[in-house]
Amino acid sequence: MTSHARPSGRTAQALVAVVTAKPFRSAKARLSAALAEPLRARLAAAMLADTLEVLATTLPPEAIVAVVGDDAGAEVARSHGVNVVRDEHLGGQSEAALLGARVARRELRARTVVILPADVPALTGEDLAALVEAANRDAIVIVPDRHGSGTNALALTPPDALQPAFGPDSLERHCRLARCTGRSWRILRLRSLALDIDTPGDLAELARVLAGRPERGRTARVLAEIAATDAGAAGQEVSSSQLPSEPPSSSRVGR
Template identity: 45%
Template structure:
């Protein structure tokens, strides 16, 4: 079974992670977005069960980083995360993928071992595995077999919505917890939890870890 990972990423511009503006100035905020994106790409590339990576973005910096990791690039018209994910699905179908794994670019703790376990699950038929965020309401990942098992609709309360969409589109939904996909970084609280988690662990998220360490030294 061939698997394509789809990674939609917004621009690294001033509009990136605006809810962190009170914590981080524009430069560090952009650097954080780039570092997290790079760590997610690295985790995907190190997951042997993933045959192809597709980055959906209009940002030239993101496209450059994606190309450096051997990812295919789909130009994004910047019309939202759900539409970008759908563009990645369309590309995966064109290239004959049996399933797609959709993940965000702001989950830098993503672990290749956990992805390998996820992709090894025996879930036959037309299925949609919904991976919730740490609050249980949002969606931080979708594993769709086949790639068009449902039409992505991310946003507030999207975990329940994805279950409903799967049923409506003839797919069987399942909720699957993936610890390293639970924490996405949008708010100061998320950033504080990420910093605390990195301080308590060794290895992983090398680019994000390095960026936050550099920021802490500059503040010190």
């Protein structure tokens, strides 16, 4: 696995956010039946940009690492002034997260890392602050997706407290791994981090959440274009009527 980090500063960072982004042209493959590749690529770029922007409201650029799979992702990350790590191996989200955590620990001397995917543009500064606060109390914090089976974020103190294991049913897997570490850990349910984008129903929920939030303009504009095109429709009405209920706000697990 090869990385090309371009740190914007070598000052030690107490907390570093690691954002992972697949190559834009292969991103959101599960939406291929509903969205043509150019729209999927534009959506992936918009979500990465909006996610980096909300992180920048809480963290300085030198405390953000973007692990990207292609030149287009690197260009978006550099335009936000954050550290860029090129994932040459493209081994998946877990390997990208591990790569970013290693860079954060070794090059930026991070005490804590917050790991999240690029496709969480609904993230709010309030929920990010809640995640950081939780990381100050527990060594491992696990944020589930809205279905309660996947993982949309990890906060780890130290950055190698747990090896990321994303993918189907990763919530249960991460909980099992956390228990084995003997460190303090918790599950933290955050609404804005619960929504990642894999299905047309996820797109519908994202459109609902972002309505009236002009600061997420890039993603909202692409969603509007998707709603207006035959490729975006593809028999799937972009409507909030398909949406499952929101998960409960929080829960805690001990050692």
